[in-house]
Amino acid sequence: MKPFAYDRATHPSDIAFADAGAAIIAGGTNLLDLMKLEVMTPDRLFDINRMDLSSIQQTENGGLKVETLVTNSDLAADMRVRQHWPVLSRALLAGASGQLRNKATTGGNLLQRTRCHYFYDTAMPCNKREPGSGCGAMGGVNRINAVLGTSDKCIATHPSDMAVALRALGATVEVRKKSGAVQSLPLGTLYVLPGDTPERETVLEAGDLITAVCLPPPVKGRQIYRKVRDRASYAFALVSVAAVVEVVDGKIARADLAFGGLAPVPWRDGAVEELLIGNAPSTSLFDAAADQLLRTAKGHGGNDFKIPLARRTLKAVLEEATR
Numbered sequence: 001m002k003p004f005a006y007d008r009a010t011h012p013s014d015i016a017f018a019d020a021g022a023a024i025i026a027g028g029t030n031l032l033d034l035m036k037l038e039v040m041t042p043d044r045l046f047d048i049n050r051m052d053l054s055s056i057q058q059t060e061n062g063g064l065k066v067e068t069l070v071t072n073s074d075l076a077a078d079m080r081v082r083q084h085w086p087v088l089s090r091a092l093l094a095g096a097s098g099q100l101r102n103k104a105t106t107g108g109n110l111l112q113r114t115r116c117h118y119f120y121d122t123a124m125p126c127n128k129r130e131p132g133s134g135c136g137a138m139g140g141v142n143r144i145n146a147v148l149g150t151s152d153k154c155i156a157t158h159p160s161d162m163a164v165a166l167r168a169l170g171a172t173v174e175v176r177k178k179s180g181a182v183q184s185l186p187l188g189t190l191y192v193l194p195g196d197t198p199e200r201e202t203v204l205e206a207g208d209l210i211t212a213v214c215l216p217p218p219v220k221g222r223q224i225y226r227k228v229r230d231r232a233s234y235a236f237a238l239v240s241v242a243a244v245v246e247v248v249d250g251k252i253a254r255a256d257l258a259f260g261g262l263a264p265v266p267w268r269d270g271a272v273e274e275l276l277i278g279n280a281p282s283t284s285l286f287d288a289a290a291d292q293l294l295r296t297a298k299g300h301g302g303n304d305f306k307i308p309l310a311r312r313t314l315k316a317v318l319e320e321a322t323r
């Protein structure tokens with residue numbers, strides 16, 4: 001591990017001193033692994049664990065504000081979340097292990113880095129880790145890589161389960177900018193697709209601090225999180241679907257759907273939702289929704305199986321949600 005300076009930040013304004021070479025550390029469950037492997041080599045760490053950002057509060061509109069240091073365990077166990085946003089609780093419990101969830105934080109979970117094998121191996125080319133070095137996963141071992149939203153520079157997936165549920169729920173992320181201004185970003189606009197610059201994963205800049213995630217008020221409908229993975233626990237998603245689906249008078253009235261394991265960002269496709277809404281549930285409708293979702297999907301050999309797997313998983317979730 002490369003030497004680094006360590007600062008204990010006690011107030012969000014302390015982070016404003018962070019420059020491009022610095023990193024924020026929360027639970028450390030991803031960052032420390034990356035530092036040990038010298039994939040990330042910050043020259044300075046800002047430890048935010050002493051900040052007063054660990055509460056979950058009801059908002060005036062009936063939503064929930066989850067501060068950044070709330071652990072994945074505490075968020076999953078919160079009775080309000082379990083009752084009104086169960087898809088979030090289930091997604092959290094489908095991730096990592098009990099010990100990891102006790103340390104992992106809300107902000108850190110959103111900003112965890114990809115699990116692409118080549119990103120973690122500094123002997124291999126990786127445009128995300130070292131821009132311009134090439135992409136080892138293209139033509140390499142890419143079973144876990146993405147089939148949607150990729151570029152010719154990078155086919156990594158975003159690994160978070162929690163972010164997929166938050167995307168389906170229409171959550172927003174509160175960011176304290178380096179300037180001190182507070183911004184509220186829909187989760188879908190926090191992340192950026194790899195394009196020509198896969199090293200850039202979000203719109204955040206050095207010195208920006210995620211302070212909270214806000215859930216909108218609960219909505220009617222059935223909530224499901226289905227995660228398909230190689231082991232029953234302690235494995236990242238090959239494909240996951242977060243769904244909030246409501247049927248009224250035999251027709252689909254709401255179909256908020258987000259997908260994990262398929263793309264470099266938690267994926268949501270408005271065209272799939274439009275296709276479903278207003279129609280009676282049926283196998284042919286669900287097939288059409290899968291066609292729509294996967295219309296631009298592109299496999300890279302080892303991950304070709306994800307395309308039919310995503311179809312089957314989406315259809316199974318829709319069948320369960322509309323039963």
Ligand SMILES: Cc1cc2nc3c(=O)[nH]c(=O)nc-3n(C[C@H](O)[C@H](O)[C@H](O)COP(=O)(O)OP(=O)(O)OC[C@H]3O[C@@H](n4cnc5c(N)ncnc54)[C@H](O)[C@@H]3O)c2cc1C
Pocket residue numbers: 023024025026027028029030031032048068072094095096097100103104105106107108109110111112113159160161162208209210211234235236237
């Ligand atoms: C063996 C293993 C299995 C796992 N399995 C899963 C799984 O199945 N599903 C899943 O979703 N996850 C899984 N994880 C990942 C785990 O969920 C993440 O490591 C964890 O959520 C990261 O949170 P953290 O607080 O530890 O982040 P850290 O490691 O502290 O930080 C992660 C990143 O976020 C940045 N950061 C942290 N907080 C802030 C903030 N407030 N503002 C700005 N930047 C910030 C850091 O600078 C760093 O770049 C697994 C991890 C391991 C080690």
Ligand code: SF4
Pocket residue numbers: 114116117118119125126127128129134135136137138145153154155156198
């Ligand atoms: S897919 Fe992205 S993260 Fe993986 S090797 Fe290629 S550039 Fe690196």
